[in-house]
Amino acid sequence: MSNRILKIGTRDSALAMWQAEKVQALLAAKDIETELMPVKSTGDLDLVTPLYAMGVQGIFTKNLDAHLLSGTIDIAVHSYKDVPTQLAQGIIKAAVLERASPLDILVLNPKYWDKKDDQWHWSRANATNFLIGTGSVRRRAQWLHKYPDSILENLRGNVQTRMRKLEEHDWDGAIFAEAGLDRVELKSDNFQHLDWMLSAPAQGAIVIVVRGNDHEAFELCALLNDANTDVATQIERSFLSGLMGGCSTPISAFTKIENEEIHFQGNILSPDGKHKMEIEKDVSIDQAATIGKLAAEELLQTGALDIIKEIRQFEKGN
Numbered sequence: 001m002s003n004r005i006l007k008i009g010t011r012d013s014a015l016a017m018w019q020a021e022k023v024q025a026l027l028a029a030k031d032i033e034t035e036l037m038p039v040k041s042t043g044d045l046d047l048v049t050p051l052y053a054m055g056v057q058g059i060f061t062k063n064l065d066a067h068l069l070s071g072t073i074d075i076a077v078h079s080y081k082d083v084p085t086q087l088a089q090g091i092i093k094a095a096v097l098e099r100a101s102p103l104d105i106l107v108l109n110p111k112y113w114d115k116k117d118d119q120w121h122w123s124r125a126n127a128t129n130f131l132i133g134t135g136s137v138r139r140r141a142q143w144l145h146k147y148p149d150s151i152l153e154n155l156r157g158n159v160q161t162r163m164r165k166l167e168e169h170d171w172d173g174a175i176f177a178e179a180g181l182d183r184v185e186l187k188s189d190n191f192q193h194l195d196w197m198l199s200a201p202a203q204g205a206i207v208i209v210v211r212g213n214d215h216e217a218f219e220l221c222a223l224l225n226d227a228n229t230d231v232a233t234q235i236e237r238s239f240l241s242g243l244m245g246g247c248s249t250p251i252s253a254f255t256k257i258e259n260e261e262i263h264f265q266g267n268i269l270s271p272d273g274k275h276k277m278e279i280e281k282d283v284s285i286d287q288a289a290t291i292g293k294l295a296a297e298e299l300l301q302t303g304a305l306d307i308i309k310e311i312r313q314f315e316k317g318n
């Protein structure tokens with residue numbers, strides 16, 4: 001189709017490599033030749049600092065942005081939820097792949113859970129509080145809102161590292177994105193779907209970005225776009241940017257699109273989980289361009305600013 005060999009930039013973690021190889025295979029199926037170029041990112045190098053304290057947006061995407069703009073790569077593949085709502089100048093979205101599971105799951109420490117009638121039951125002797133590992137302030141806030149007496153410990157690193165840390169610690173469990181564990185084939189049968197926890201905007205979706213002036217790369221990658229996922233993630237991300245943006249804030253959103261109907265859910269929590277506001281909207285697909293912002297505005301008009309202040313305070317203090 002084209003003589004050009006597209007250079008695909010990706011982070012070098014197993015999850016990122018899986019996603020880049022997936023894009024490579026989908027492009028190959030359309031006779032488009034590519035080459036993989038793995039790159040290290042700041043977010044992967046510092047595994048100690050909690051994400052919310054790293055202070056920059058796009059720690060996972062910055063390096064690839066630079067490579068893209070300087071031309072060492074032609075396209076970059078990202079977990080869409082790690083991409084700041086405002087793309088770097090000169091970079092545009094070319095495609096969003098069909099979404100996998102958007103759910104967060106609790107991976108259980110088998111020492112403290114028994115399976116009865118196909119259900120896991122917590123069994124830690126004498127304990128009254130859950131002890132949970134997560135590096136995400138969004139997951140932490142939602143968990144603490146539901147189980148205020150829990151103790152949450154920081155858990156950072158790529159999916160493999162986090163699974164290993166769960167095995168080393170005496171936690172009840174640790175929270176992961178189901179899509180990530182599925183992709184690196186680390187999901188065993190000891191987990192629970194956290195269906196009450198709303199996912200990060202665009203969780204489970206993969207995005208391909210290109211240089212804004214590279215029409216050829218754009219056209220080729222656009223062949224892989226899944227329209228439903230594209231619209232749904234756009235709504236979730238406009239809700240996020242309408243509230244405050246940021247890749248590690250306690251703001252969640254999920255959009256389901258079925259029969260030309262949009263079902264939107266969003267929430268914002270204070271980092272300690274004490275304050276929570278949520279919103280649900282059922283609207284027709286013609287409102288796709290405005291519903292995310294509208295939901296954010298409605299929350300802002302009914303008190304979300306107080307929660308945003310708490311989030312800012314929390315980010316400053318860390």
Ligand SMILES: NCc1[nH]cc(CCC(=O)O)c1CC(=O)O
Pocket residue numbers: 079080081082159175176177179180181202203204205206
């Ligand atoms: N922040 C890291 C990250 N970025 C994307 C995924 C998984 C894939 C996805 O959610 O799209 C993960 C792992 C996790 O959150 O457990």
